[in-house]
Amino acid sequence: MKELKIALLGLGTVGSGVYTSIMDRKGALEELLGHRLKLSSILIKDSSKARPFVKGVPLTSEFEKAIGEEVPDVVIEAIGGIEPARSYIIQSLEAGCHVISANKDLIARHGEELTERAAAKGVRFVYEASVGGGIPILRTLRELLRINRIQHVEAILNGTSNFILSYMRTTGSSFEKALELAQKKGYAEPDPTNDIEGLDAFYKAMVLSKWIYGVQPSWEEVQVEGIGNVLLEEIQLAEQMGLRLKHLVLLNDRLDLQVQPVFVDSDHPLYGVEGVDNAIRIQTDLLGCLTLQGPGAGAEATASAIVEDLLSIYETREIYRNKPAVSELCPKKQEQEVNTYLLVGEKINFTKERISAIEKHGIIIDRTSLRFQPISLAALLYEGPLPLEQEDEFISVISIYPVRLSKSGKGIEKEKVPVAE
Amino acid sequence: MKELKIALLGLGTVGSGVYTSIMDRKGALEELLGHRLKLSSILIKDSSKARPFVKGVPLTSEFEKAIGEEVPDVVIEAIGGIEPARSYIIQSLEAGCHVISANKDLIARHGEELTERAAAKGVRFVYEASVGGGIPILRTLRELLRINRIQHVEAILNGTSNFILSYMRTTGSSFEKALELAQKKGYAEPDPTNDIEGLDAFYKAMVLSKWIYGVQPSWEEVQVEGIGNVLLEEIQLAEQMGLRLKHLVLLNDRLDLQVQPVFVDSDHPLYGVEGVDNAIRIQTDLLGCLTLQGPGAGAEATASAIVEDLLSIYETREIYRNKPAVSELCPKKQEQEVNTYLLVGEKINFTKERISAIEKHGIIIDRTSLRFQPISLAALLYEGPLPLEQEDEFISVISIYPVRLSKSGKGIEKEKVPVAE
Structure with a gap:
């Protein structure tokens, strides 16, 4: 032997x-x-x-x-x-x-x-352990989805950010308090910059892009946003609307990559991913939508990926070509896709006229956000490209996050606000 | 060529x-x-x-x-x-x-x-397509988790049952209405017995057991229960307690297998699996808890599993041994594990004395179930073996389902009922 x-x-x-x-x-x-x-x-x-x-x-x-x-x-x-x-x-x-x-x-x-x-x-x-900790993301993509074209992925790849967002939501703690606990528990480094600023997730996204499509987007052009500016009030308002804030990597076969906080609705497969777990939702042309969830960090989970890699070196040597199977890039779309935004702004006096004026611009005010009194912030769900010129007239925009809705989009009530004049 | x-x-x-x-x-x-x-x-x-x-x-x-x-x-x-x-x-x-x-x-x-x-x-x-439709469950277990011992799995393997339970919960429809729609949509066969009675999930569980542990439990001894007796009221009461009813396969390394409806809390990885999706939560000794979710049926998803199998025949031939990697059976435990039950019964007059008497037997009344008036049913969360001799004294038991709590068990408020005499 x-x-x-x-x-x-x-x-x-x-x-x-x-x-x-x-x-x-x-x-x-x-x-x-x-x-x-x-x-x-x-x-x-x-x-x-x-x-x-x-x-x-x-x-x-x-x-x-x-x-x-x-x-x-x-x-x-x-x-x-x-x-x-x-x-x-x-x-x-x-x-x-x-x-x-x-x-x-x-x-x-x-x-x-x-x-x-x-x-x-x-x-x-x-290097399975480099993305998603113990979850066999890379090997699933290359060994088990060989004829499936990967159209896009949505992933939670930074356990520290996910822990902080979960903790803020469930305990009502501030960002600072949640970060402190993450450091105490050993989830975040003494210098948490890479986690908090989204760089850790960005590196993993770049590994994924190369793995799936054989190329990376230009490092300079990728929009990377961490969770450092997230307010507890935004998380709480979103929760009232049936949304949760998740720090996501969004990558598609046109090599569009975003790394940023995103609101997801309750039917979205990443909605229930809490704590230090990581998860990836893989959309393919044949299988459909496959989601993997598991521990994104930790000594044992990482060791699992490394030891399974050790076995794979000797077991899949011949079939492994270190190149993507069939996931080719699609041409970039010229036009920008229509996005859905959640605007969080200071509450203003919602008269009937103001609401009509806002609605002309496609903004739907979620009525659940008005239920809770007193509030100093309001959440506005908005569909279509953002009319930046309208901002100051109606709302003082504090932050803008995209919203990823599941296909059904059932998580959000789009009914009109009952207007009290 | x-x-x-x-x-x-x-x-x-x-x-x-x-x-x-x-x-x-x-x-x-x-x-x-x-x-x-x-x-x-x-x-x-x-x-x-x-x-x-x-x-x-x-x-x-x-x-x-x-x-x-x-x-x-x-x-x-x-x-x-x-x-x-x-x-x-x-x-x-x-x-x-x-x-x-x-x-x-x-x-x-x-x-x-x-x-x-x-x-x-x-x-x-x-035969990847035989369990979990398009989800690569079998190959993940055998090819990607070779050194990980599979301790237990919890899985939703019958898309029809999951669709019916989801539909009843989200629309308030009866079982009969939901089944009718499932048949109309082609999810359920004209004779839906195999799906509804849990046999389809049972067959898949037997395939899984053989695949993971190399053996199957005795066919006669497995407890198989379908969703045919589920009442809309139970689903709605559970929802008020933060629980959802799922038809689960529960299998562990002592070869205990149950196929039955189970309540899961909102932190459980299978809580958010809705519609015809299937999912499997795999607990291993090294990685921890890995969850896979995806389409459990449908022409394309099934074809995906079959065509990926076609590739695997030629690509993984040498390493594939048609036997489990390291998942050996553990000896059966002599004593029965303590279960948690949800009892759904007719509401009775909850006086202070009655509650004290119930609580002496370890029963905790979930206060959320008392919020909604008028109710004809009450949900009682109970920990420990069921004291059957106490049933008639306090509640008229309509049905009993086990509850699978996530580790944190945060999904259920265990506070005492505020007693109004």
Whole structure:
């Protein structure tokens, strides 16, 4: 029985999860792989730190020793960030190792180069854990939906943002309080910029775009908006209208990509995705709409994706072509699609005349938003392109979010406001 | 370039969907397979019926001609039912053809035999479309979750039942009205027994059990309950408590299987699955909880599963072992797990004394159920084994359904009833 040697780079949250998962399942992995398995070395940053849970695996703080002394068959990169992760991966590939990574920043930026280097050396570079944590999004898209053309995806890919929005809605907490708790629970980093500003979701969206369509939109042109400006009042008003605010990635086969907070109605498959869960709704031409939901982060979920990737390297090698199946790009539409917006503004005096004037411009005032007294904000549901010139006349716009309605659109009552003059 | 010959058995809803899907995607399929593709024959029942949409493929009403004149590489069985489907599949396998089937009754009963016959001839017998329509449930379980042990699954596998329950809840219709509409829309058969009585979901559960654990529970011992006795009032009362009634398959690694209506709370991943959608929540030891949702029936969704199966025969042949990965059975627990029930009974006079007496037995009266006046029924949330001897004293039990709470259990307010004497 051949022996497979694995080097693990990094022993933080993800690295430790991978270590434990492999050690706990060594027998089952060996049976599935048909090979003996050996963790040949673990690269650590600080060699003075005690790691009593690691048994019988050499620890080193020098990368050259990790892959040099005994060249591994597979290198698992669990360091994160661009450098030195990128250099280590390149050196590993050049040495003929398969590489598994969970590093979305790096793969968003350098995935193409790394994949090409892997192909040139006849090895695999796989990274299921980089998008959607434990959810097998990438492999579902490439292995299980080969003849299905992916028309568009809507996804919750940042668990921290989803946790914060869920927590604000269910507890009435402010953004700051929710962020503080997310940090305390370890969901958000001490510097939460990447999560809060939407960059983490953007990197994952770029990985997805390349994976599905073989190309990425221009990095400069993508509209990326995080949840940093979301007000509790907006979330609460939306809830009264049967809507929930979700931080979504929206990508379609014309390579339109948006990363932003979006209101979804109660029939939308992402409406019920709460806490740190991630989810993706995949619209295809044949199957229809498939939704996957699961843990978007966490040591065990990420380890699951990495260890399943390890198996896939040896099990799907021949069929895996590192290119999309049949999801080709469609030509860009010239005209802008008509959007539906939710405007949240200061409440003004809704006289009959004002409502008629607003309605002439296609705005529908949701009556549920007027039920709750006293209110200082009102939610206005608006269909069609936004008439910016009308803003100041009727409402002081605080924020504008798009609304994604399920096909039925049943989640929103579109009845007129009963006018009290 | 080698030519792959495909024979299609049956040209009803599923068969026609498969025909169209293959014809429309011939070029892409050929590119993915690396072979030319030819539909060599289609078996039909009534050869006098005109089928103008079939072009250039010989139609025959004799099975021997369909696979005899030009032995196909792959046979797609889209007839349904036990016979003659079983005989045709056996003859196809014996002739050295791979077989794809969507036939859950047949696979639940004879899947093991057919799989063994296929293995003996070195061909594949695959049936993704038999469970969950277009959702790639079986392949996700076997190909993407190989090292994850499947601890339990909760699934909505009968789209007709789900449609009826959704429709009753959202429109206030009776069961009979909802069933009538389901038949009109083609979701339910003219004889809806299999759907309504839970047998369709039971067959799919049996396919799942064999697929995940390699064995099935005893057919006689499984508790199967359909939605035929569900009252609109129960659904409406549950809604007031934040619960929805779903027809679920519950299967775990101790081979406990239940097929029955269950109340789920709003944090449960199956709560938002509406209409004819199917969904499965898979709990594993490493990843955690993964949920897949999508169309459970329909010509295109079923065709998607069948055509993806066609690709998988040639792409995953070597790694596919037709046996579970690592999901072994756990020993049966001796003691019964404590369940949570929702009792729906006639409302009685809730005096302080009566409530105290009820509460001594662990019953918690949900205060939301008392808000709505007038009511003739009351919903009682009860934790622990049901004290049947207490029934008559306090409530007239109309029906008892188990409740599946999400971990947080936030969906139900457990506060005491404010007593008005």
